[in-house]
Amino acid sequence: MRRILPHPLLTAGLTLVWMLLTSFSLGHLLLGGMIAGLAGLAFARLEPVGPQLRSPWALVRLGAVVSVDIIRSNIAVARLILFGGDRHHRRRSGFVKIPLRLQDPMPLALLAMVITATPGTAWMEHDMDSGILLLHVFDMREEDDWQSQIRDRYESLLLEAFA
Amino acid sequence: MTAGTILIAALSYAQLMLALAACMAGWRTLRGPRAQDRVLGLDTLYVTTMLLFVVTGMRIGTPFFFEAAMVIGVLAFAATVALAKFLLRGEVIE
Amino acid sequence: MIEQNLILILIGLPFIAALITASLSVNSHTAAAWVSGLSMAGALAVLMALHDRIVTGEVLRVTIPWVPSIGMNLTFRLDGFSWLFVALVLAIAILVVIYASYYLSRSDPVPRFYSFLMAFTGAMVGMLISGNILMLVVFWELTSVISFLLIGYWHQGQAARDGARMALIVTAAGGVCLLFAMLVLGQIVGSYDLDRVLAAGDLVRGHRLYPLVLGLFLLGAFTKSAQFPFHFWLPGAMAAPTPVSAFLHSATMVKAGVFLLVRFFPVLGGTELWFYAVTGTGMATLLLGAMIALFRHDLKGLLAYSTISHLGLITALAGIGSEGAILAAIFHIMNHAVFKASLFMAAGIIDHETGTRDMRRLSGLIRFMPVTGTLAIVASAAMAGVPLLNGFLSKEMFFAEAVDWHNGTWLDDAMPYLATISSIFAVAYSLRFIHTVFFGPAPVDLPREPHEPSAWMRRPVELLVLVCLVVGILPALTLGPALNLAARAVLGPDLPYYDIAIWHGFNTPMIMSLLALAGGTVLYLVFAARIAEGPEGPPLLHRIRAQKIFERMLLALSWKWPRALHKLTGTERLQPQLTIIVVLAIVLTTATLWQTVQITDRPRSNPFNIAFALMWVVGAACAIGAAWQAKYHRFAAMMLLGGAGLVTCLTFAWASAPDLAVTQLLVEIVTTALLLLGLRWLPKRREEIADDKLLPARMRRMRDLGIAAIAGLGMAFLAYIIMTRPLIPNVGDWFLRNAYYEGGGTNVVNVILVDFRAFDTFGEITVLCIVGLTVFALLRRFRPASESRSSPDQQKDIHAANLRDYLVVPSVIMRWMFPVMIVISAYFFMRGHDLPGGGFSAGVTLAIAFLLQYMGHSVRWVEARLTVLPIRWMGVGLLIAGATGVGAFAFGYPFLTAHAQYVSVPLIGKVPAATAMLFDTGVFALVVGATVLMLIAIAHQSLRSARLREQEASEAAAEAASGPTEREAV
Amino acid sequence: MSTPLDTLPLWIAIPVALLLIIGSTLTMLGALGLVRLNSFYDRIHAPTLGTSWGTAGIMLASMLAYSWLDGRAILHELVIGSFVMITTPITLMLLSRAALHRDRMEGNPDVPPTSAPPED
Amino acid sequence: MEIVLSTAIGILTASGVWLLLRPRTFQVIIGLCLLSYAVNIFIFSMGRLTPGAPPIMPKGGFINPAAYADPLPQALVLTAIVISFATTALFLVVMIASRGVTGTDHVDGKERDE
C-alpha cells in the first residue's frame, strides 16, 4: 500500500484540488484520484516519508487564530500606510530575534507561512543550529511582546500538531 | 440601482484600483533603488495582474481568465524565487 | 553518312587519346607518346580521306543534338578553310608529339602532358570545325582552359604559374566577350548556326547592334591572337615547355583569333569600322611586335614578339579583307606556323642542350650543333622574308595588298611605309637570332656542354624547314590549290583562282622587300652591340612593360579595389546589419504606403478603458525602462522586461485570448529563469565603457534613437490603420463555425492548434526540439569566460558561510508544490480541447515543477532522486505526435486527420476522446523534455564549474604538499 | 455592456461588490505602501496586503458571483487563494534573506548582525 | 482602445529596435524579447479587437462568428510565442557561449576599436 500510495493525505488533498478545479463528479473523482496518485508517487521520490502529523486539531486551531490575526493586521497595516501612525504613536519598525523550539523544516515552513501571511511581520532568517528566528516587524509597539506572541500563539500549536 | 449597476461600478472601481496598484508596483520596479526592491515590485505586479485577470473576467462575464490567474497564483512565484535566489547566490541552480 | 562519321571520329580521336593518356601511369612516357602520335596520325588520315569531298567545294556537316532548346548543338562543319587549318594543326601536333617525347624529362608527369596536349588539339579542332557559333565559343574557352594547364605544366616555378594565370585571364576574358558577341549575333540572325550566320552579313552589318557585336567579337579575337594591347600574355606564356610554345604559340591557339577574323569577315567585315579596328590594330601590333622582338635577349621572348608581330600582319590583312588579302592571310597563317614552330623547336633544342636561352650568353653554337644551326638559319630566313622561302611569299602578298589596295584613308596611305619599317625590324631580329646564337666566339660558362640533340628530336625541325623550302620554291604546286580552296570557302565559290608565283616582276613589293632586307641588316650591324648591352626591350619603350602594367592592373582590379570596395559595401559587424534591416523595412514600407494608404472613414473602435490604459502606462514604462537599463543593469532590465510581458499577457486576456495569456505567462516564467541562468555567465559590468561618453557614440545613439522612434511610430501606425478597418470576411469565421462539429472541441484556438492547423504545431514542436538539442550540444562544449569561472561574488564573502541553511525552510514548500504542479499540469492538459490550456501549457507547467526542484535543492540532490531523461521525452513526444498523424493513414485519411468523439464511459459519462488529444500528448512530452533540457543544460554549467574548481583546488593542494621548496623559490 | 452578472440579485450583488472593493482597495494600499515606505524592510510588508485579504476579497467575490450564476458551489478560486498564500512566503523569505545578505556584505549598520554563532 | 494598443505596440517596438541596435548581447536579447511582444500583439490585432468574446464555443447550436474574436490570429500568436521562446533560449545560450570564448559581451565578439 505504501508503495502505491506513499502519501495518502497528499493524494486526498490533490484529488480535492482536482475536483475543485473541475467538478465534483464520480468521473473526476476517479480521474483526479489517479492523477493525484501519480503526483504522490512522484513526490515520494523527493520525500519518501511524509511529516508525522500528531494532532490535526491543533492545526485547525492555528488556522482559526491566524485568520483572525490576518484580518486585524490587514486593517492595522493599511491604516499605517495611509496615515503613517496615529497621534500618540509614530510607527517604528525593527528587527526582533526569537529563539524557536521548532526543529523540523515542515512545521517551520508552516510558521513561515503564518508569519508571512500576516501583514506586519516578515520572516527574515532562521538559523537551524541556534534556532533563532530574525523577524522584521512593521510597527514595534512597546506593549507588544513579539517573542511570546510567536512562541505562544503559533509555535506551541505547531509543536502540538507535529510529533 | 440594480444589481448590475452596482456590480459594474464595483468592478470598474476594482479595475481602477488594481491598475493603480499595478502602476505603483511598476514604479517600484522601475525605480529600485536596490535589486531587491525591484523584485518586490515585480512580485506585487504579478499579484496585481492576477487579481486584474479575475476582476476583468467578472466584468466581461467569462470564466476563461481563471487559468491565467491560476498560472500566476500557482506558478509565477517560481520566477520571483529565481530572481531572489540569483540575488542571494549569484546563480539560480547550484 | 560516312563523312559525318569520319568528322565525328576526327573530333573524337584527340579527346579519346586524352582520356587514354590521362589514365596511363605516371612513368609510361613512351606509351603516352605513341598513343598521342597515332591518334593524331589517325585523325590526319581521316582528314585526308575527307579531302576528296572538300576539294569539290562541298561543305560537310554533322549535327549531334546537345541542348537544342537553346540552339546549342554539336554541329560540325568542314569546308576548305577549316580543312586546311585542321590539317595544319594535326600535322604540327604530330611533330610536337615526337619532339616532346625527346624533350620532356623522365621525371616529368609525361602522360598528363600528352593528355592535356591531346585535349587541347581536340578543342582546337572542335573550334575550327564548329558549325554552331555557341559551340565555337565552347571550344574556344576550352582551348583557353587547357592552354592554362599546359602553360602551367611546370607549376613549381613562379613564372609558369603567373604566365599561365595571365594567359587564362586574358584569353578567357576575351572568350567572355566573344560569347557575348555570339549571343547577340545569334539574336540578330535568329540562329546560332554558322551557315546561317555567315549568310546574314548584310543583316548584321545593318543592325544597330553591329558596333557592339563587332567590338566584343574583336576583343575576343585580339586577346587570343595577342594583338596590341593584349599582347603581353604571350611572352609570359613562354614559361611553358617548348613543345607547348611550338604548338600553341606558333601554330594553333594564337591563330584561333586570326582564324576567327577571317572566318567571320563575310559577316562582320567590309565596313570602315572593321577596317580601322582590325587593320589598325594589326599594323600597330606588327610594328610594335617587331620592334620589341629585336630587343629581347631571351630566345623564346624574341620568338614570342615575332609571333605577335606576324599575327599583327595577318590581322592587318584580315582587316583589308580584299580577296588577295584574305588569301594572303590564310597563306601567312600556314607559313608562319611552319617556320615559327620549327624555330621554337630549335630554340627548345638550344635551351635543352645548353641550359640557357639568353642570347647574351649564347655564341658560336654552329660549331657544336651544325645541323640544328643550319635548320635554324633557314627557318629564320623564312621569318625574315628571304626569297625562295615560304615567309617571303606571303609577305610579298601582304606588301602587294598594302600598296595596291586602297580605300582612301590615312591608314591605307600609311600602310606601305609601316609595312616596310616593320619588315626592317623583322630582318634585324632574325639576323640577331642567327648571328648571336650561332656565330661568334665559342660560348663560355654555359650550364651544359652544348652538342647536337638526339636525331629524333631534330626530325620535326628538319621536316618543317623542308616545308619552308618546298613551299617557298614551289608554292603553286604545293599549297596553292589548298589555299584557293580555303579562300573560296571563306569568300564564296565565285572567287577566281589565284596563282601563287614566286616571281611577280620587279614591282613595288619587291623593292620594299629588298629595302627591308638591306635596312634590317644595317640596323642590326649598327646597333647589335648596344642592343646586347641594353635592357630587355626597345629604348624608352622598355620602361612601359605591358606585362607589369597588366599585372598591376590585375592586382588592382582583382584584389586591391575589390578589397577596398568590399569593405566599403559590406560589413562584418552585426549592428550595421541590423540597422540596415530595420531601415530598409521602414523605408520600403513607407515608400509603398506613401500617399496611397487610406485611413478608413468609419473606424472600428472599442470604448476606452482607463484601467487598461493605466496598465499600458506600466507596460510602456517597463519597456522603456528595460531599454534604458539593459546595458548597465541587466538584472533590472530583466525584471522590467517581465513587467512589460505581464502587461502583454493581460492585453491578450482583455482582448479575448485567454489561451494566449496563459501561454505567454508560462513562457514568461521560464524565460525569466532562463535569462537568470544565463546571466550567471555574463559577469557584472563594473565600469562604464570608455567610449560611451564620446561624441561618435552619442551620435550613434541619437541616430539609433531616431530609427527606433520611427520604427515604433510605423508599427503603431500600421497596427492602428488595420485594427480600425472594417473586418473583411476571413477564414477565421469558418473555424468558429466548425470547431465543435468538425473538430470536436469548443476552444477554437486549441482546435486550430491540434486539428485544423495541427501541422503548424507539428512544425513548432520540432523547432522546440531542435533548439533544445542545439542548446544541449552547444553547452557540452561550453567554456565560461575566465572571470565567470570562479564562484559568484555572493558566495565569496565571509558572511556567505551563514547562508548554509537558507533553503531549508523554502525548499519544504517547493517540494510540496511539486505534486501540486503535476496536478495543475494534468488539469491544463485535460481541458485544452474545450477550455484554455493544452499540451503546451501542461508541458511548460511540468517543466516549471522540475525547475522549482532544481532551484530549491542542488542539481545533485535532484538528480539523485528524479531521473529526467529530457532527450528521451523529446524523442517520444515527437514520435507520439508523428504516429498520431500517421495513424490517419490506416483509415484512408491524410496526415493528422483527427478523429474526435465523445465516448461514454460508465460512471463518468461522456468524455472527449479525440485523437487530437493524443497528438497533444506528444506536444506535452516534447515541451517537457525540451524545456527541462534547456534549463538543466545551462544549470549544469554551474555544477561543472564548481567541479572544476574543486579539481583545481585539490590539484593545487597536492602540488603544495609535494613541492614546498618550489613554492618557496617562487 | 451587458454581462451575465446583471442577473444577480441584490443581496448577492452587494456583498460581492463590497468584497471587490475591499480586496482591490487593500491591494492598492499595499502597492501604495510599496511606493511610500522608505526602507526595503518596511516595504516588504506592504505586498502582503494584496496577497492576503486583497486576494481573498476578490476571490471570494468571484466565488460568490459564479456560484450563484452556475447554481452550484464554484470553488476554483479557493485553489488560487490558498496557493498564493502558500507560495508567497518562499519569495519573501528568499528576498529578505538576500536583502540582509547584501546589506551585511556592504556593512550596512541598520541590519542586525547574523544570529548564527560564529564559526570556528 | 485601439489607440492605446497601437501606442503600446509602438513603444514596445521602439524600445525593442533601440536595443536591437545596441552593441551588447544582453541588450540585443532583451530587445528581441520586447520586439516579439510587439509583434505578437501586432499579429493578434490583425484579427481586430473583440474584447469580451473569447473564441470558446458553446457545445452545439447556431454560432454567429461575428460575436467572437477571430481565433486564427490567436493560434498564430501561440505558435509564434513558442517559437520565439525557443529562439530566445537559443540566442541566450549562444550569447553566453560567445561571452565565454571571446571574453567580451560585444555582439561582434570584440570591442569596437580592436
Added chain:
Amino acid sequence: MTAGLNHLIIAPILIPFFAGALMLLYDDRQRRTKLLISLGSALALLLTAIELLNRAKGSALSGGNDIGFYLLGDWAMPFGIVLVIDRLSAMMLVLTALLALPALVYAAAGWNRQGQHFHSMFQFLLMGLNGAFLTGDLFNLFVFFEVLLAASYGMLLHGSGQLRIRAGLHYIAVNLAASLLFLIGVSMIYGVTGTLNMAHLSNLVPLLPESERPLLHAAAVLMGLAFLIKAGIWPLSFWLSTAYMAAAAPVAAIFAIMTKVGVYVVLRLSMLMFGASAGASAGFGAYLLLGGGMATVIFGFIGVLASQGLGRMAAHLVLVSSGTLLSVTGFALMGGGSAMLGGALFYMLASTLATSALFLLIEPMSREEGGIAALLALTADAYGLDEKEEDSQPETGLAIPGTLTVLGLSFGICLLVLAGLPPLPGFIGKVAILRGVMASEALPAGLGWAFVALMLVSGLATLIGLVRIGIQTFWASDGVVPRVLALEIAPVLVLCAMIVLLSVRADDALRYMRATAEALYRPTIYAEGVLRAPRVVSSPTPAPAPSPPAKPAAQAPSSAAAPAPAPATPAPSAPNGEVQP
C-alpha cells in the same frame, strides 16, 4: 497525379521527421546506427523526390487540376493547410536530397562526432527545407522556415569553437529579425485579405479593393525582406559569408541550398501574387528584385575577388548565384518569359550542386597534417568531465591515391560551373538565361544589356578568384599531399558526376525547367488546382457509400446533440465563393 490522396507528397517531410525523432532515442555514441538511419532516410528522400518529380513532370501543363496536393487533416481549402507539389517544388526536393546524401556520407568521415545529435539535426533541417518547398500556406511556411532555421543554427554551431559561435550569433540575430518581419508581413496579409492560403491569396489579389492594396504591398515588402535576407540579397547578406565559412564542411555543403529556399519563396510568391494576372499589383517589386539582385551579384563577385580563403570565396559565390536568380525573378515579374526563367532554374541547379561540392572540397584542399584528428583535438571539450570523449580518435578510413589529381579535377569542375565556362552546366544555364533576356521583348533593353554584361563579368571575376586560389592550393603548395579519406572524396565525386550528368542531359533538364517556368507564369493553374482540391470526406454528412470510417468527427457531436448540424456547417462544400470580399 490527379486528385486524391497521395501520402507520397508528405513523405519528404515525414521521413526525416521520424528519422530525426527516432535517433533521439539512441545514445549519441551509437553512431553507426544513427548514420544508418540517417543515410536510409536521405536515400528514401531521394527516391521519393525523384518519384514525385516524375509524377509532376507527367502533368504539368495539362490544365486544370494538374498539380499534386495534400490536405493536411483533410480540411477543405482554403481553411486547412495544404501541401502542393508541382514541378518547381519537386525539383527543389530532388535538389535537397541530392545535396543531403553526399553531405551525410562526408560527415561520416568524422564530422558527425564533433558535437551532439548531428544526425537528428540534419534530418530536421531536411524536414524544414522540404516543408518550406511543399507548403501552400503562408504561416505554415513561417513554421517550416523556423524549423529549417533552427536546425541550421544547430548545424552551424555544430562543433562549437570561437569562429562558429561568433558567426552563429550574427546569423541567429539577423534571422530572428527576419523572422519578426516575416510574422508582421504574414499577419498583415491576413488582416488585409483574410487568408493565409497562397492559392487563395493569388485569387484574391486581383479582386482586392484599391484601398487595401497599398497595405497588401507593404505586407509583401516586409515579408519579402525576410526572404531576401535568407536569399542573401545585398545589403542584407553580410552575415552569410562568415556563417558559411565557419560552418563545418558537410554543414556548409547542405547550406548551399539555404539561400535557394529564400529565392524559391520569393519566386513562388511573387509569381503567385504579382504575376501578370494580378491586376493592379502585377509586377510589384520587380525593379526592387532586379536592382537588389544585380547589386548582390556585384557584391558577390567583388567579394570573390577580395577573399583570401576558399571558404569565404565559396560563400560569395553563393551570393553571386543567388543574386543572379533574384535578378531573373525580377525580370520574370516584368514578363521576361519562360526561356529566361527556365534557364535560371537550370542555373540554380548547377550552381547549387557546384557550391555544395566546393564546400566539401575546401577542408581537404586546405588540410595540413593530421586532418580531422587535429580538428577534433582543437574542439575537444576541456570540460568533458562527465563522460569520456572517445571522439578524438581520427577515423581510420581508406585514404585515396592520387589525392591531388582527384581534388584538382573536382575543383576544376566546380570552377567551370561557377565561372560559367563551357562545357559544364554553369555555361549552359548562363547562355539560356542570357538568350532569354536578350530575346525578351517585355524587358527594358538597357537593363537587359546591363544584366548580360554583369553576368559575363561576374563569371570572369569568379574565374580569376578561383584560379588564384586553385593555383595557390594545387600548384604553389610544395610539400605533403594531404591525407584525404575516400569517405570525403566520394561525395564530392558524386556531386561532380551529377554536374557532368546535368551537362550531358542538359536538354532534358532545360525542357523540364522551361515547362516549370511556364507553369509559374500561369498562377491560376496552381490556384485553381489547390482550391479545388477535394477532401477525402466530401461533405460533413455521412457518406452513403460503404467507405472506410467516414470522418467520425462530423457525426459524433451531431448524434450527441440531436439537431442536424446543417445550418452551422455550410462552409466546407463552398471553399471558394464564401470568403472572397
